[in-house]
Amino acid sequence: xxxxxxxxxxxxxxxxxxxxxxxxxxxxxxxxxxxxxxxxxxxxxxxxxxxxxxxxxxxxxxxxxxxxxxxxxxxxxxxxxxxxxxxxxxxxxxxxxxxxxxxxxxxxxxxxxxxxxxxxxxxxxxxxxxxxxxxxxxxxxxxxxxxxxxxxxxxxxxxxxxxxxxxxxxxxxxxxxxxxxxxxxxxxxxxxxx
Amino acid sequence: xxxxxxxxxxxxxxxxxxxxxxxxxxxxxxxxxxxxxxxxxxxxxxxxxxxxxxxxxxxxxxxxxxxxxxxxxxxxxxxxxxxxxxxxxxxxxxxxxxxxxxxxxxxxxxxxxxxxxxxxxxxxxxxxxxxxxxxxxxxxxxxxxxxxxxxxxxxxxxxxxxxxxxxxxxxxxxxxxxxxxxxxxxxxxxxxxx
DNA sequence: GTCTATATTATGATAGAC
DNA sequence: GTCTATCATAATATAGAC
Numbered sequence: 496x497x498x499x500x501x502x503x504x505x506x507x508x509x510x511x512x513x514x515x516x517x518x519x520x521x522x523x524x525x526x527x528x529x530x531x532x533x534x535x536x537x538x539x540x541x542x543x544x545x546x547x548x549x550x551x552x553x554x555x556x557x558x559x560x561x562x563x564x565x566x567x568x569x570x571x572x573x574x575x576x577x578x579x580x581x582x583x584x585x586x587x588x589x590x591x592x593x594x595x596x597x598x599x600x601x602x603x604x605x606x607x608x609x610x611x612x613x614x615x616x617x618x619x620x621x622x623x624x625x626x627x628x629x630x631x632x633x634x635x636x637x638x639x640x641x642x643x644x645x646x647x648x649x650x651x652x653x654x655x656x657x658x659x660x661x662x663x664x665x666x667x668x669x670x671x672x673x674x675x676x677x678x679x680x681x682x683x684x685x686x687x688x689x
Numbered sequence: 690x691x692x693x694x695x696x697x698x699x700x701x702x703x704x705x706x707x708x709x710x711x712x713x714x715x716x717x718x719x720x721x722x723x724x725x726x727x728x729x730x731x732x733x734x735x736x737x738x739x740x741x742x743x744x745x746x747x748x749x750x751x752x753x754x755x756x757x758x759x760x761x762x763x764x765x766x767x768x769x770x771x772x773x774x775x776x777x778x779x780x781x782x783x784x785x786x787x788x789x790x791x792x793x794x795x796x797x798x799x800x801x802x803x804x805x806x807x808x809x810x811x812x813x814x815x816x817x818x819x820x821x822x823x824x825x826x827x828x829x830x831x832x833x834x835x836x837x838x839x840x841x842x843x844x845x846x847x848x849x850x851x852x853x854x855x856x857x858x859x860x861x862x863x864x865x866x867x868x869x870x871x872x873x874x875x876x877x878x879x880x881x882x883x
Numbered sequence: 884g885t886c887t888a889t890a891t892t893a894t895g896a897t898a899g900a901c
Numbered sequence: 902g903t904c905t906a907t908c909a910t911a912a913t914a915t916a917g918a919c
Binding site for chain 2: 884885886887888
Binding site: 501503507542 | 903905906
């Protein structure tokens, strides 16, 4: 609640998203008021409505742009399914830690989306899951992986990797590279590639 | 919002817990009002305060009694670490699915606890994690498992197993027994026991 | 133990001035 | 684009009657 006048559209928009993301992740969508977001940004509550039609749209935009960014950032590598799986493991851990707030939001606040908005996010998530499942199926076909059920293995691996966000703390016992190594070992074993 | 008078202490208490648990899990703690819980139970909002000092205590009671029940229900089996791990895998999946609402709550609403209440739940969770970690360490010591980091493997396995609640639907493609088989295969591979 | 009524505070969203 | 002021509604929690 700093300024009392003046237009700064270029900076206010991103600030709203940043602070909303952080607050939603830390306290939950329903527990955060528009006034609280405005206060963090340094504007009055009314000003937020120049950037978003309502609170729901703000949440949806955060989740959708995150999924779009995730899908845009993911690039499969050609060749050996095991190398591709290792790449996915490291990519997923790194991006999950880079966007821990949004990742948490994506699991937590799906239920606060309208049905239509929910369907959109679920579809994007399905695309991402399909990328991993394709790798596993290729690995099975090539005889490099022993997997009972590719769909369940996909869900299991994503849950396992995303779980890093539950305990990781910057400056902790292990750095990211080492964590990636360890989880790649777990994933490789899980798909029977040892 | 059915009755208009009459005392039914024996049934109202459990009903409050049951409906609060379901509503908190489906909509989030902050999004659920005391009126909403009261309405589901069939009493007026004021009546809830004969059972709980406030909303926060209601959430804490649900989480704490769940953790107590989980710890009470868990019994290690003697002998082979691999058999003990299989037992843990099936136990964790089964109880997670039996208490899907509370499991979800336990991950999502920890941040809505006061620091003291949070510390209590975290301690109970730590006890449970320690049970799995002990199995993994015994397996490593016995040369039956190849694990880089027992602590991370513990967190990874629990996240993987708990993730079942994210996609499981009653009457779906796979029954619980089969799901347990598949996840046991994944877990066994992850700890290098193939 | 439960109801009705209410105190108090906060919420999402809008209108109009600058 | 932002502020101030405000509407309409809803929240948690309490008091006192039955």
